[in-house]
Amino acid sequence: MSPIWTILLIVIPLLGALLVAFDREEGAYQSAMRTMLFTLIPGLFMLYQFDYTMGSEYQGAASINWISDLGLKLSIGTDAIALLLIALTVLLGPIVVAASKTAITEDRRKYYAWLLVLQSAMVGVFAARDLMLFYICFEFTLLPMFVLIRCYGSTNRVAASTKFFLYTFTGSMMTLAGLMYVVYFVAQETGIWTLDIAMITSIAPRMPLDHQAWVLFAMLAGFAVKVPLFPVHTWLPLAHTEAPTAGSVILAGVLLKLGTYGLLRFAIPITPAAFIEYAPFIATLSVIGIIYAGLICWVQEDIKKLVAYSSVSHLGFCVLGLAALNVSGLSGSVLYMLSHGLSTGGLFLMIGFMYERYHTRDMRQVGGLASKMPVWSFFMVFFAMASVGLPGLNGFPSEVLCLIAAFQSDAAWTAAHEAGAWGTTLGPWFAVFAGTGMVIAAMYLLYMVGKICFGAYREPEGHHAHEVLPTDLSRREIWTLIPLAVGCLVFGLRPVYLLDAVSDPINDTVIAAYENQHHELHIETNEEHAMTEHSTSEQHP
Amino acid sequence: MINTTLLSSMLALAPDAHAGGAHAPATSEVASGPSWILLIVALPMVTTILCGIYAMIGNKSKLPAWTTVVGAGIAFLCTVAMYLSFDGTPYTVHAFDWIQVHFSSEGGDKSMIANFSFYIDTLTIYWMLFVTGLATLIALYASEYMSHDIGTSYCRFFGAFGLFVFSMACLVMGDNLLMLYLGWEGVGLCSYLLIGYFYKKPEAVAAAKKAFIVNRIGDLGLALGVYLTFVHFGSLEYAVLFNDPTLLGYVESAKVGDFSAIPAMAQWIPLLFMIGAFGKSAQFPLYVWLPDAMEGPTPVSALIHAATMVTAGVYLIARTYPMFLASEHALPIVAWIGTITALLAATIGMAQFDIKRIMAYSTVSQLGYMFAGLGVLTPTGGAYHVLTHAFFKALLFLCCGAVMHGFAGQLDLRKLSGLRQVKGWGIVSLGMFIGCINLAGVPFTAGYFSKDTILAEAFVTPGYAMIGWILLITAGLTAYYTFRVFFRVFMGPVEYHPGDELHDHDHDDHGEANHHDAGQHGDHHADHFHPHAPGWAINTVLVVLTVCSIFASGLYIVGGNKDAHTKHYADTMVSASTASYHSNYGSHAFEYYEKDPEHYPVPGIGPRGTIEQPLEMPLVGGDPHKMMYYISGVIGVIGIALAWFLHLFGRTNAAECKMDPIARMFGPIPKLAENKWYVDEIYWAILVTPLRIGSHILHWIDKLFVDGIVNVFGFLPRLLAWILRPSQSGVLQGYAVSMAGGIALLLLTVFVIILQGGAS
Amino acid sequence: MDSILSTSLAQLAFPEAVPTITLAHYLFVSAAMFVMGLIGFMTRKNMIIMFLCTELMFQGAGLALIAFGRHHLGADGQTFVIFVLCVAAAEAAMALALVVLLFRHRESLSSQSWKELNG
Amino acid sequence: MGDLYRRVLYLPRGINHRPGPHLRETTTRNNAVDSIINPIVLYLICATGAIGIAAALPRRNKVAAITGGIVLAAAVGFAILILGLNTTESGQPLPNYFFYPFAILGLGSAARMITHPRPVYSALYFILTIIASCGMYLLLSAEFMAFALVIIYAGAILITYLFVIMLATQAPSSAAEEFIDETDAVAREPVISCGIGFVLLAILTTAMFRGLGDLPAPPDQTLAQDSVLVNLPSKVERVLDRADILATGERLARNDDGTAAIDVATRTITIENTDLGTTRTIEADQWPEQLTAGNLDRLGYNLMHDHPMTIEIAGVILLMAMLGATVLARKHIELEDDLKAAQSRKLGENMKMGDA
Structure with a gap:
């Protein structure tokens, strides 16, 4: 697959952004929509072209030399997992633009320009094959999001955007520190400075365990903030309630996945021994997150904050799958990343459409919309059921895989069932507590649906029908929801497409993680220790 | 022809390990059947989709009802x-393939397979027969009953109805536990949608939410059980x-009685399944x-809350019966919970006045019986x-519906009396x-025979006599409250008052039930209020169901299979499936053993008994079954x-009866x-x-502490x-002071160091 | 070694040198004068007196210079004191001109009145 | 950790900039210092002095100021006593009656200058300090500097100060009298400044005392002074003339580099007779009494010989000062109107007061 497609994917949105920025105000929406659809074409083409049999090789790879003596070259290329996440981003692009047609009225050019820049930054992150490009794009996604929240948010958007930016930024600074140490270590080991992820992941596991632990925690600091794991999640509800609809959809759909993708792409391969060592810690954080955020959702009045906390709870499952570190766990978490993007993206769109009509997100003021907006209620119930994890919709297979992974990673099971099998030592209890998360999810989502869709019709006082939009969903709005709904249904009934696609890279990651882990522990055994000590000392100049 | 085939299947499948049966290894491939079977599952889904389309095009006729009836009928x-x-x-x-994960672990190619495929054996057929049958009848009934809400609500009702039948089919016919779980949650969703059909009424919405959440708690147990089975047995x-x-x-x-060999994880599985069963079949803790x-x-x-959905729990335990056998405490708990629920529900049923509520509690009670049956x-x-x-429960509900x-x-039995004499209500009364x-279990009726088998077995299996006596008392109570309803509503002097329009659909198009006199307590015959006699659809359905209830008792007699030692139709169907358990306590255990010693376990040896334990538990001096x-x-x-x-003898009007002074x-x-x-x-x-207070506290903690700490870090620089x-x-001199102070300090430290340095 | 300390710094010629005043005495006095000048500068609010205290500091320094000159019997100490004088004079001229200027602006000599340059 | 401090502060081993590990030795010298004054006593004196000044600084209640003065006097007296006692221990009687009065006078008036609330009196006390230090200069046989100080310093600089004080502190009206006193009545942060002062004093003095031991030994007193005569041939000739040693036609012989041909060590002078071309030497016993290099000679020679450049710079400084002062004072200040009015009004009153 020629690299031109990946480059196109990154470059078209940027060009589009320029075009939109200098276009006239009225045409902003149309040109933004055209650019988004243009980026859709290479995306779909790559999906079609990609050779899934060798899923774990980087395809559509290219690299440009930037500073050669420092080993800095910007290289792009996608494997199966990255490709699927790019596909999700590219799919959400046009939907988000369509959804914000009537929502954003003044200075649309700036809005759409920044949206397009965000789009290319996100694709850049997933398509990056070296640390430099990854880190540039990882940081660059913050800026457009900051602008979107800052200029187009609701009431106290200033505080929310500052907190969002600073919180994530400090986290990623620590990650940068961790990664730079790894690059330094690799240079020590092999004598050449390189930022290429493949090279780093092959050598980094040689780090002794305590170094790996430090690097892991550094990476965790950055990615845990992005994922919102339990203690560092407080920016998400604030950012979500203040972000415009499009911002929320992209933030929930893709930006949160950067964290989990980072863990999958960097934390596991680079520090396997430490990851296995601290997997129970990460798993506990995610399980607490599931229950803690779930219960908080239940007492929220503001719907958007409720859905925001629900994505904290749902991504707890995703990280639990990662922490289990076996094939079903990783495939479950990848499936989770994709399905959460669709279902929560849908929910935020619904809330956005309602907000445009009723200008309030407070459950106490508005309710019983089923009588006035039947189509809206149908989609709301559909997406609520998808995120509750009803079998047959996309939430279920991912949840099943993550929970089974938690069960499987029990030492007793591995010993009993598979001689050489591996697994971090989570126990069945992680799955049981995470399972209660399913019940809590049902409680708060049905509480919300019950309040908003069903029951007697309530509307905020002084409510008047929207000038442009019909009371129920307009054709444009329905067309934004249909791809997501179809996606939910298809991934719910046929997750096999995804599971087969990602099975290769996931098997390789898991096997590599355990090979290296054994390798690293192997060094630790004392009689070889002297020998290796001796050998490593020679290498040092 | 049927009997011979059944026999051969019986032998082939009967899990008599001691027969050293030539069972294929664990990953045996079962033959694949004809694909028209998929119709049974596909048709209800098709009707749902059609109803969706009708709703979209704004259909105002009874078309959705007929599509559903036809779909269910063909199924x-x-x-x-x-x-x-x-x-x-x-x-x-x-x-088609649904969820498949292949992990090539070192221990060979393992994989988790859960496909959209269906497993047909006698138990599935037995269950699907009455599910699809009742679905067709009730769809017909509903076509007239719901005629007030013609329009999108009508389509929404039948769409959910079709989805329910589809989910029930998946649940019963699914070939793996995940398909069962899909059906399980599907029926939960449909019950949520259908209970919350009158979404304008807040109680309906609350009831729907409550049903879904309590079911969901049960589903959690089932889900964990399913995952544990996969993790433990390696396949679903x-x-x-x-x-x-x-x-x-x-x-x-387990049959020999030593449960030590069975690992704890395996024993946990049935306990988790039990939670799921109790949630779905409304047993004691989760019946609310x-x-x-x-x-x-x-x-x-x-349909849902009497006949089909609530029996899903019984189906789950029946399907996974071997696992329940393998666990020491599972079946006793099932038995005891069933008995307690039966008694509790019966007592509550006696004191209710709303006939539908009484029927609901009687369903909970009868389900208690079924679980007790499984338990013993x-x-x-x-x-x-x-x-x-x-x-018969569907029949009773439909009559109440009429x-x-x-x-x-x-629905209040104090406001209705003597409906038997009212014109047009003959069929409903019959x-x-x-x-x-x-x-009530009047002799020679179907209910009598089925309840009798359970009671008999309770006395046969050692250690369950107490359950037997409690169930007997409950039988008495059941009889009492059933006929309390019958005598109060259908017998006695004719007197009726219209309800307060529980249906929220407006009645303006129906002239005859006018509102204004609803509040009035008209004289004996509220002449201007004429009860709306049930139409032909309701009557035909009632007639069909009455016939079925009567002839259901026949199944107790006919259908037995001599070679397979099954006494009656249900026995043949169930014991030919995975749910079979040849109780070597049953009254026939000894007979079987004599006829076919190498085929059947030595009687007397069972999970809770030893050879000395007498075969027959004498009940009042005789064979429990006969007694x-x-x-x-x-x-x-x-x-x-009683x-x-x-409730009837000497009752003059609908309101009072002899029971009231005794009740006081x-x-x-x-x-x-x-x-x-x-x-x-x-x-x-x-x-x-x-939990709600806890959540508020958590929210408060989240806002103050977790967020607080972050804000503090933000505040430090300022x-x-x-x-x-x-x-x-x-001020100039301020600076002079600080400069001089700085020098002094500097000199002091340097001086101290020198001094210290010098001295040391 | 001890002889250095005890060599007296009395004057050479008439009247007869008193053997026991050593360099230390003079240094103590000059240090005391210097420090008093410093304290005066820091404590007094009147600008003129502040500058006067700087003069006192000059004075202290001059005394030390002369004492060392005498100790080493070189004339450098005294030449430096001349330059000290010269600088003191220049400083006095400038300072007083400034004080007059400031006085005209604020009508008062207090250094407290000039504090615009604060953070 | 100790050497880290050392490296960080780039401190040489000992304060006396002598390279090399002299640590051992300084301790020995340390007790030598004690012979003059025990360090603890020294600190005590400085402390009481500091407290005294702190109390004496201009403050509201006069009583505290007075007690401060008394304490100060006690401290100075105590110091004198100690110095005196030490020296008496070493056997000589209370030496040099002149150093102590000057020292006491100097320090006392310096203290009084700081502590006096009225600026005029401070200036006058400062003049007293100058006079005391001139006395000390005399003791240190720097006669020229003593007089220079009195003339230039006390005479010129302080008079300008007094002049400016008088100008600035005119009381436009009797009402304003108290106001002017007010500004200077209260010292600013006396305690902190005195604390700093005390610390500085203590450290300076101890450091100096410890350092004294390392000073190079002073050359022989007599020889060092007269050696300058070699470079002052014309002065030598004038003295010889006055002492009638030179016959007619004779003059002091010059070495080839132009310096006087005398040898101070052996006190011999070679005189040459220009007419006859003969030379004769005068022995030590004929060395005239007045032929010694006085303070002025050495100072002048040193000034011109060793520091020509510095004189130039001093000249430039003074020039700049003069220019600066004129520029500053001359510029006409555009005062705001009301200030100008107040200014003229005050001048008017003064005129009246003056006339009356």
Whole structure:
């Protein structure tokens, strides 16, 4: 697959952004929509072209030399997992633009320009094959999001955007520190400075365990903030309630996945021994997150904050799958990343459409919309059921895989069932507590649906029908929801497409993680220790 | 032709390990069946999609009802065809791949497979017959019953109805536990949608939410059980699971009574399944949602909350019976919970005045019977009771529905009396009568036979005598409250008052039930209010169901299979499937052993007994089965007589009866029973409010501490700046002082170091 | 070694040198004068007196210079004191001009009145 | 950790900039210092002095000021006593009656200058300090500097100060009298400044005392002074003339580099007779009494010989000062109107007061 497609994917949105920025105000929406659809074409083409049999090789790879003596070259290329996440981003692009047609009225050019820049930054992150490009794009996604929240948010958007930016930024600074140490270590080991992820992941596991632990925690600091794991999640509800609809959809759909993708792409391969060592810690954080955020959702009045906390709870499952570190766990978490993007993206769109009509997100003021907006209620119930994890919709297979992974990673099971099998030592209890998360999810989502869709019709006082939009969903709005709904249904009934696609890279990651882990522990055994000590000392100049 | 085929299947499948059966290894491939079986599942889904389309194009006719009836009807015919063409060997029909994860671990290629495919064996057929049958009948009934809401609501109702039948089919016919779980949650969703059909009524919405959440708690248990089975046995598909040598080994060691060999994880699985079963079949801890589910329209109550969905729990235990056998505490708990629920529900049922609520509690009670049946090692008894109960309970509900439909939502038995004499209500009264005699267990009725088998087995299996006696008492209570309803509503002087329009659909198009006089207590015959007699659809359905209830008793006699040693139809169907358990305590255990010693286990040796344990538990001096015929019959008749004396004899009007003074004599108990022993309130106080307060506290913690710490870090730099600012005061001498002070300090430190350095 | 300390710094010629005043005495006095000048500068609010205290500091320094000159019997100390004088004079001229200027602006000599340059 | 401090502060081993590990030795020298004054006593004196000044600084209640003065006097007296006692221990009587009065006078008036609330009196006390230090200069046989100080310093600089004080502190009206006193009545942060002062004093003094031991030994007193005569041939000739040693036609012989041909060590002078071309030497016993290099000679020679450049710079400094002062004072200040009015009004009153 020629690299031109990946480059196109990154470059078209940027060009589009320029075009939109200098276009006239009225045409902003149309040109933004055209650019988004243009980026859709290479995306779909790559999906079609990609050779899934060798899923774990980087395809559509290219690299440009930037500073050669420092080993800095910007290289792009996608494997199966990255490709699927790019596909999700590219799919959400046009939907988000369509959804914000009537929502954003003044200075649309700036809005759409920044949206397009965000789009290319996100694709850049997933398509990056070296640390430099990854880190540039990882940081660059913050800026457009900051602008979107800052200029187009609701009431106290200033505080929310500052907190969002600073919180994530400090986290990623620590990650940068961790990664730079790894690059330094690799240079020590092999004598050449390189930022290429493949090279780093092959050598980094040689780090002794305590170094790996430090690097892991550094990476965790950055990615845990992005994922919102339990203690560092407080920016998400604030950012979500203040972000415009499009911002929320992209933030929930893709930006949160950067964290989990980072863990999958960097934390596991680079520090396997430490990851296995601290997997129970990460798993506990995610399980607490599931229950803690779930219960908080239940007492929220503001719907958007409720859905925001629900994505904290749902991504707890995703990280639990990662922490289990076996094939079903990783495939479950990848499936989770994709399905959460669709279902929560849908929910935020619904809330956005309602907000445009009723200008309030407070459950106490508005309710019983089923009588006035039947189509809206149908989609709301559909997406609520998808995120509750009803079998047959996309939430279920991912949840099943993550929970089974938690069960499987029990030492007793591995010993009993598979001689050489591996697994971090989570126990069945992680799955049981995470399972209660399913019940809590049902409680708060049905509480919300019950309040908003069903029951007697309530509307905020002084409510008047929207000038442009019909009371129920307009054709444009329905067309934004249909791809997501179809996606939910298809991934719910046929997750096999995804599971087969990602099975290769996931098997390789898991096997590599355990090979290296054994390798690293192997060094630790004392009689070889002297020998290796001796050998490593020679290498040092 | 059927019997011979059944026999061969029996031998092939019967999991008699000691027979050293040539079972294929654990990953045995079961034959794949004809693909037209998929029609049974596909048709209801097609009707749902059609109803969706009707709603979109704004259909205003009864078309959705007819599509659903036709769809369910064809599905029923296919099931019958499937039954007739079933040759005994179970087979699977594969639709498409669903969830498949292949992990190439070092220990060979392992994989988790859960496909959209269906496993057909006698148990599935047995269940699907009455599910699809009742679905067709009730769809017909609902076509007229819901005629008030023609329009999008009508389509929404039948769409959900179709989705329900589809989910029930997936649940019963699914070939792996995940398909069962799909069906399980699907029926939960449909019950949520249908209970919440009148979404304008807040109680309906609350009841729907409550039903879904309580079911969801049960589903959690089932889900964890499913994952544990996969993790423990390595597969989810029935074909593989129930031929797994490890499982069969567990069952064998369980039969001999030593449970030490069975690992704890395996023993946990049935306990988790049990939680799921109790949640779905409304057993003791999780039954609170069923009475509230009566908020939904009556056809929904009849189909879902009486006949099909609630039996899903029984089906789950029956299907995974070997696992339950393999666990030491599972079956005893099932038995005891079933008994307690039966007794509790019966007591509450006696004190209610709303006939639909009484029927709901009687369903909970009868389900208690079924679980007790399963618990006392007679899956056949339990399954047969499911069949009979499905028919007569559906009949009773539909009659109540007809009453409610006709009397503008009136359900209070103190406001209705003597409907038998009212013109046009003959069929409903007859149907009600047949249903009541079945429910009460009048001798020679189907209910009587099925309840009798359970009671007998309770006395046969050692250690369960207490359960037997409690169930007997409950039988009496059941008889009493059933005929209390019958005598109060259908017998006695004719008197009726219209309800307060429980249906929220407006009645302006129906001239005859006018509102304004609703509040008035008209004289004996409210001449200007004419009850709306049920139409032809309701009457035909009632007639069909009455006939079925009557002939269901026939199944107890016919259908037995001599070679397979099955006494009656239900016995053959159940014992040919995975749910079979040849109780070597059953009255026939000894006979079987004599006839075929190497084929059947040595009698007397069972999970809870030893060789010395006498085979027959003498009950009042005789073989429990024979004695039970008489005892339960007598108890039933006594109950009826009591009801007659208290509620009909000498009753002049609908409101008072002889029971009222006696009730006052009992003091607070009737009041308590009427308020459902305050179970709802207790749950609300113990579980819901603390959790809600807890969530508020968590939210408060999240806002203050977790967020607070972050804000503090944000605030630190500003604090530091605030402290240092006054040092730049602008006064010249201030700076001079600080400079001199700095020098002094510097010199002092240097001096001390030198001094220290010098001195050391 | 001890002889250095005890060599007296009395004057050479008439009247007869008193053997026991050593360099230390003079240094103590000059240090004391310097420090008093410093304290005066820091404490007094009147600008003129502040500058006067700087003069006192000059004075202290001058005394030390002369004492060391005498100790080493070189004339450098005294030449430096001349330059100290010269600088003191220049400083006095400038300072007083400034004080007059400031006085005209604020009508008062207090250094407290000039504090615009604060943070 | 100790050496880290050392490296960080780039401190040489000992304060006396002598390279090399002299640590051992300084301790020995340390007790030598004690012979003059025990360090603890020294600190005590400085402390009481500091407290005294702190109390004496201009403050509201006069009583505290007075007690401060008394304490100060006690401290100075105590110091004198100690110095005196030490020296008496070493056997000589209380030496040099002149150093102590000057020292006491100097320090006392310096203290009084700081502590006096009225600026005029401070200036006058400062003049007293100058006079005391001139006395000390005399003791240190720097006669020229003593007089220079009195003339230039006391005479010129302080008079300008007084002049400016008088100008600035005119009380435009009797009412304003108190106001002017007010500004200077209260010292600013006396305690902190005195604390700093005390610390500085203590450290300076101890450091100096410890350092004294390392000073190079002073050359022989007599020889060092007269050696300058070699470079002052014309002065030598004038003295010889006055002492009638030179016959007619004779003059002092010059070495080839132009310096006087005398040898101070052996006190011999070679005189040459220009007419006859003969030379004769005068022995030590004929060395005239007045032929010694006085303070002025050495100072002048040193000034011109060793520091020519510095004189130039001093000249430039003074020039700049003069220019600066004129520029500053001359510029006409555009005062705001009301200030100008107040200014003229005050001048008017003064005129009246003056006339009356």
